Amino acid sequence: MPDAHDLLWGHRPTPTRGPRRTLTVEHIATTAITIADADGLPATTMQRVAERLDVTKMALYRYVPGKDELVALMIDTALGEPPDGPPAPWRAALRSWSDALFTRFAAHPWALAATIGPRPIGPHELTWLERALAALADTALTGSEAMDTVATLVGHVRGIAQQMAAQHTEAALQHSFATLVEGRADRFPAIVRALSSSSSSDNQDSDNQGSDNQGGALAFGLDRVLDGVELFLRVKANPS
Amino acid sequence: MPDAHDLLWGHRPTPTRGPRRTLTVEHIATTAITIADADGLPATTMQRVAERLDVTKMALYRYVPGKDELVALMIDTALGEPPDGPPAPWRAALRSWSDALFTRFAAHPWALAATIGPRPIGPHELTWLERALAALADTALTGSEAMDTVATLVGHVRGIAQQMAAQHTEAALQHSFATLVEGRADRFPAIVRALSSSSSSDNQDSDNQGSDNQGGALAFGLDRVLDGVELFLRVKANPS
DNA sequence: CCAAAACTGTATCCGATGGAAACAGTATAT
């Protein structure tokens, strides 16, 4: 039986004797993903996956050594290959890369919970990293600076995806905060202030320096991070 | 029986009749945290928590409606109150706030997994938000801009804490990447390049514009984000 | 051509988990 790494990277034994296999690991993974997308990761039991495939629960163990390995497969399959657009300068490339990553996480919210803790990395996931680092290859960033930049972007993308998974809209998030601080304005004055100043539409200065603030929290954070990196590069090139 | 919200916010009925209670919710929560710190969240079963407290598993259900509610309590207790230092300008305040938050997550790695998905928010968690927003109250940021800034910081802190929980050191992380791309340099050239250029110590330019790069990935990302916010404020004040 | 070997999916069983329900003992209020 192949282990998690072999499974992810396609090192799978192809037996010749015995009955034809009725399933494939890919089919199992996509079925599990469908269930997880609909009802979440806890509802994705071996039993339910097997039922959808019209086999017994134990049949799955002929393809996958255990549930952890199935989840690892689900993650790498759900993430998929990063979309490849036309070559672009590093900032635009990282911007669309981040947006694409967000889209994937938004489509598969369970993947956020599944990608926590030590776990095997699959080829698709590594390709995402490859693309991001490639975008930064022509800059003056060192290797670890580039790595750290990607980590920051991923952290932000995941964070916002998490918020959206918990509260579908930003308005709902604000509403739940508002409910919490209600009657406790003395303990949380800054939250009260922030909520009131954001609900009231005070965008009299709507052409704020080209930063597309309409996109919400995801765009705002991405623009701040990329601004920070851009500044870092500028200072590095010209330490005035 | 109080629900999760009541439990977190201290709205607990105090019965007068009946035998003395042998436990408290706080004691249960701290005991569960001790177990989770040592062996992780999956190992934190009602059974084990009860054993440590010398009661039966079902006794816990007199204090907590279910495991989800216990975990919610654990989170808010483990996070605790944010440490309050002397008043500081917004950047320094957010910097130490982020460092403190990182320390908490590093001490309780299971909290990363537990704080994903829809869940009740406790008073401590809301106090963390309050402090961060208070630090930004004197700036020109709108309420939602301040909220988004905090979200970006939290995302980064969580992301790095997650990496550290999976691979204890940054060197270990790089090593595991190196192992993965080994023999696949053609598929992942940018990763190979980034890894080699970071392992070779090329800090000939060690006084890089005051950004404390020794702190590693956490510091780098925080500095980039805060630089980005600072630039945003500067442009907002003086749209040259 | 045929038996041994290798593989398939199935049926049965297991320990651990979160939790429900009924129970007997204990402190308080009327």
Add this chain to the structure above:
DNA sequence: ATATACTGTTTCCATCGGATACAGTTTTGG
């Protein structure tokens, strides 16, 4: 003093991931 409300315990249950033994199927080697 007795009913009431509460305590912690015991027993029980469905569901989970997974081990094992099994009967049927296909290929391989003599």
